[in-house]
Amino acid sequence: MRKSPLSDLDLAQLQALPDCEMIDLLLPDMNGLLRGKRITRDALEKVYESGVCLPMSLVATDITGNTVEETGLGYDIGDEDRICRPVPGSLRAVPWQRRPMAQLLLSMEDAAGGTFAANPREVLKRVLDRFKARGLTPVVAVELEFYLLDETLTAEGRPLTSINPVTRQRNRSTQVYYMEDLNDYQLFTDAVAAACRAQNIPADTAVAEYAPGQFEINLKHRDDALAACDDAVYLKRAIKAVAGQHHLLASFMAKPFVDQAGSGMHIHASVLDAAGKNIFFGTPEAPAAALKHAIAGLQSVSSDCLLLFAPHANSYRRFVLNAYVPLNDCWGFNNRTVALRIPHSDPGNTRIEHRIAGADANPYLVTAAVLAGILHGLEQQRDPGPPIVGNAYEQTVARELYWRETIATFMHSEFIASAFGADFQHIYGQQKTKELRSFYREVTTLEYEWYLRAV
Secondary structure, eight states: OOOOSSOHHHHHHHHTOTTOOEEEEEEEOTTSOEEEEEEEGGGHHHHHHHOEEEEGGGGGOOTTSOOOGGGTSSGGGTSOEEEEEEOTTOOEEETTSSSOEEEEEEEEBOTTSSBOTTOHHHHHHHHHHHHHHTTOEEEEEEEEEEEEEESSOOTTSOOOBOBOTTTOSBOOSOOTTOHHHHHHTHHHHHHHHHHHHHTTOOEEEEEEOSSTTEEEEEEOOBSOHHHHHHHHHHHHHHHHHHHHHTTEEEEOOSOSOTTSOOOBEEEEEEEEOTTSOBTTOOOSSSOOHHHHHHHHHHHHTHHHHHHHHSOSGGGGGGOOTTSSOOSSOOEEESOTTSSEEEOSOOGGGOOEEEOOOBTTSOHHHHHHHHHHHHHHHHHHOOOOOOOOOSOHHHHSOOOOOOHHHHHHHHHTOHHHHHHHOHHHHHHHHHHHHHHHHHHHHSOOHHHHHHHTTTO
């Protein structure tokens, strides 16, 4: 009998979906958007045997979906295809579609059949290989904040907060951790929970956040950082799809409303040694040396990596005072006003909560940057200075953050080139430069309001 080319996990998943007709092949690009193809079930074995061809330029398309010629992946090479192969164990049901469907993650190869250096998942994998070489294993969990908005935009294309499904009133107040909000949106959260169960996404907590219609869903920690980021990608897709079914728009935009809180992506990270012991084991009174070294490493590369944490023009609107958003790279214990928070826990679960990134960022690249910073700190063994006690906004100087300067810092960073490779640095930097130029070519409504009649 001919052996199936599917991995055992994927074969078992497919057999559990006897009515599945179509499969979405998903390739996360540098912005975290999912691109790919939809195939019929009978074409799946061929994908496992031979891969599927997709344009190399897809990985570095800009946020509008256009090829960035400056990357060298477009016309310069004839917009060549590359082979993309399934990520073993990633076949999952897609429970929100009207017809039975599944989805499968892809990984792009280079021309020689090796891994494509700019593939975000491979960027993270290379960082993890460096931990493995030292006998270390990162443990990672991802937290995602998002807004549930009205599915209908204003005539100007602006978002509106959603209408509460119970009160039928538009959400206008801020009720952080308010249980009634969770109750009112229970049909939505229950449907997300059901989708997570169907896709084996380890989501365990939902909370109402610090703005009307803003929520956070947390994922359980994993000792496989790649899988943890896969979970985040799956979760974002599920949330958006389920929201659409409930006539809502789920947005992970960093700052959809100027007068409301932004949405962040918080990465919780610890590190196990070869014996499985957490090297950050300690207490606020006696923190581990490794914890302090890791924090110092994150501080030292924070500016270099900021473009990975804040990749879009809108990302920088999130960094405002008194909004539980870090304005520099300070640290502290059980303190939500700092960038690098050590949450309250027992000593064995001591971890760093990295709070700089927005929910609009790519989870693979954010996690790669966080872990590379931790590793840099463990290697350099520097001191992070004393932890902040109390309000960090009153005790520290806010960092001036501008998209243009962040792109320039990224493109000239020796750390980025060393940690992630010169090819990735060039391609990602050119992608963001193209987006910046396109963004500033537009004439905004505010410019007309300020200048059209006044000057």
